[in-house]
Amino acid sequence: MKINNLLISLIFLLCSSVTTADEYDSGVYELNRGNxxxxxxxxxxxxxxxxxxxxxxxGLIYLNGWGVKKSPEKAFELISLSATQRYPDxxxxxxxxxxxxxxxxxxxxxxxxxxxxxxxxxxxxxxFNLAVMYYNGEGTLQNDKKAARWYKNAAxxxxxxxxFNLAxxxxxxxxxxxxxxxxYIWNIxxxxxxxxxxxKSRDMDEYRLGTTQIEIARNKARxxxxxxxxxxxxxxxxxxx
Numbered sequence: 001m002k003i004n005n006l007l008i009s010l011i012f013l014l015c016s017s018v019t020t021a022d023e024y025d026s027g028v029y030e031l032n033r034g035n036x037x038x039x040x041x042x043x044x045x046x047x048x049x050x051x052x053x054x055x056x057x058x059g060l061i062y063l064n065g066w067g068v069k070k071s072p073e074k075a076f077e078l079i080s081l082s083a084t085q086r087y088p089d090x091x092x093x094x095x096x097x098x099x100x101x102x103x104x105x106x107x108x109x110x111x112x113x114x115x116x117x118x119x120x121x122x123x124x125x126x127x128f129n130l131a132v133m134y135y136n137g138e139g140t141l142q143n144d145k146k147a148a149r150w151y152k153n154a155a156x157x158x159x160x161x162x163x164f165n166l167a168x169x170x171x172x173x174x175x176x177x178x179x180x181x182x183x184y185i186w187n188i189x190x191x192x193x194x195x196x197x198x199x200k201s202r203d204m205d206e207y208r209l210g211t212t213q214i215e216i217a218r219n220k221a222r223x224x225x226x227x228x229x230x231x232x233x234x235x236x237x238x239x240x241x
Contacts, residue, residue, distance in 0.1 A: 027043040027046075031066070036067025039061070043061075052081075088121040092125060108138050108139035116130055131154065131165070146175070148174065160193035160198070164195050164197060164201070167185075170183040170186065180205055181216075
């Protein structure tokens, strides 16, 4: 009897979770269509369930005044609640709020702590921002090695600006080995992802490499880019299962 009751409870929780996710997806769909009233009607009930993704989306709604009176204070409250549950996008946006100091008092140490949590959750944009913080010593001690490491983490998620900055780190030998070849490789990849400044840096790197080195580096860049794309496609497939 106890086993049956436990099974029923587990089934109920599973069904409830699926319903919540479905309502959330529908709310985001309506939000993306610009149908703000429908989005709010779908997302608002999920706040009572303390559903972190819904808290974050409703925070954005209040922050931007989508279908409601704009309220940075309400946005901060909701995004903070989502961040408390370590929702990556909420951690990221809350960090930006502390960095900018427009919604809440500027606090670079708090911004760094939140960005680090988001980066450790695998959010590429957060990994990039954390690298910038280490590079500039914002909210934390300046550290080239940590900056390069986080740039590389984001670069391996095909984040073009991180790929470009990692190329610069290799060119200057900051936090990583000084290597025109590695600078060239990452500039090739960043340029392939449409980052215009990387095209100029790529061409400048070519002047510093011999013909044989250029061909070898291009082959390495093609192989690395293919590996990155394959990893991202695998990650997407796993997330959609």
